[in-house]
Amino acid sequence: MNIDIKHIAKLSRLRIEDDKIQEFETQMQNIVNMVEKLPDIEDELVLDEDNPMILREDVAVTDKYTRQELMSNAPQVKAGCLVVPKTVE
């Protein structure tokens, strides 16, 4: 299996510096060679019906946090909104 690190990095929204590509590629190659060693199990995946997740009631919570609290960690805020680069030309 050949690993195309540039392609995987792109899918991962990561950018690998040119001088580090070779190192990452070798390491990823070794890791993939290790995890490849899996037996063929002739079976199908089924959901665990004995342990269903129990979801809480879907109720709107309006007064738990203020907008300011929720936005306090945002890198850039303007007029109570998150600022991002222009996405539509």
Added chain:
Amino acid sequence: MELFERNAYELSDMLKNKEISSVELTKSVFERINSVEDKVNAYVTLNEENALKTAEQIDEKRANGESLSALAGIPIGIKDNISTKGLRTTCSSRMLENYVPPFNATVMNKLEDAGVVVTGKLNMDEFAMGSSTETSYFKPTCNPHALDRIPGGSSGGSAAAVAACEAVVSLGSDTGGSIRQPASYCGVVGLKPTYGAVSRFGLVAFASSLDQIGPIGKCVKDVAMVQSAINGRDNMDATSACREYTDLSANLKADVKGLRIGLPKEYFGEGIDNEVKTSVLNAVKELEKQGAVVKEISLPSTDYALSAYYIISSAEASSNLARFDGVRYGYRTENYDSLIDMYEKTRSEGFGDEVKRRIMLGTFVLSSGFYDAYYGKAKLLQRRISEEFNSAFKDIDVIAAPTVPTTAFKIGENIGDPLKMYATDICTVTVNIAGLPAVSVPCGNDSNKLPVGLQLIGNKFTEQALLNTAYAYEKTAGGFIMPKL
């Protein structure tokens, strides 16, 4: 004996009997931190001012005759991937260097209700990805028993702080061994609870189907006390189990008469250091002397567990860490010319190399054309591993094995070789894959005086039996050894 050296259960009695105050105890722990932290580097953030404030409040409540929990006034350190309202939570990553959660993890609400004193946030491998605490963005933590060696990881700060008496007890998290492995290396007790026993709400997600928060302490009883304070159903975590829990510490019994212990031959084979093997087998002999029945068992799929673990955990990590995009919280790059440019630069500058490797591995195994060959196969193997454990637990009660193949290695020794680092998880990952509980308890030292850990694995929700077994061993042959710092 200084207050910081004592166990939580002893301190709990001393506080209850008003022999000491929580302020005195908290001051003692911070004096210890001041004298040894520059050698150990267990903490990312200290919380001294608030800790003393909480201690004062607890002392006042006690003076007023209010009824308090056993943990009230006990100083506890928290792994830095557990959200603490108003207290920086970094996951030891540049990405969250300045992140201050606006909410508490459920375990923190429970501990605050119990009246604990939070000493600070403990160092870890970045986003819990690592086995040595060397992938922390801030600094490596040192093993208190040998400062040139790693404390293990990813909860390395949590184990080192307890071993160095910089916290009476601590919380860690365990995705593939991250509580048990550092507990073993640092000579302390660490419990990875059954998946679903402790709420994951507010634990920054690494691999959601494997992650579990658990306690680390100097002795089994302390671990039992903390576990009983944090377990239970939580509506904020749909995977938390709906069941009632009994008090693990009140029901702790050093009794293993008739207990059936299984020794899986796959955990004692190639790659396991001879001194580790001898210490673990001697510990099992001690339990046999006390009336346990020991038999050899086989868990044949163990050899494939590491592959399945790295596929499943990285796949989930690649998805979980997609949220770090520089928009709502966390680091954002300074210069960018488009949205995609901002995402890529932010993530490349904010994450360290190990996190990048895991995200890329996860992206690869989930990508079109490879999903069935990797992720699909790993999930099928996960079921087979669970079935093998289920079948073993028909004839035995507890499985005994080494926690880690070797004792603590030197700082820098394995950091350049991811595969060597991953191999240290070989004895612990199966437990997470099968969602089982397991505890690591100190069982002697190797010839370099480095601690060895005995791992006890049980069927789902058998924490009491595990802790009873660990307690029986600890009372007669084990116990915490104070490092010379």
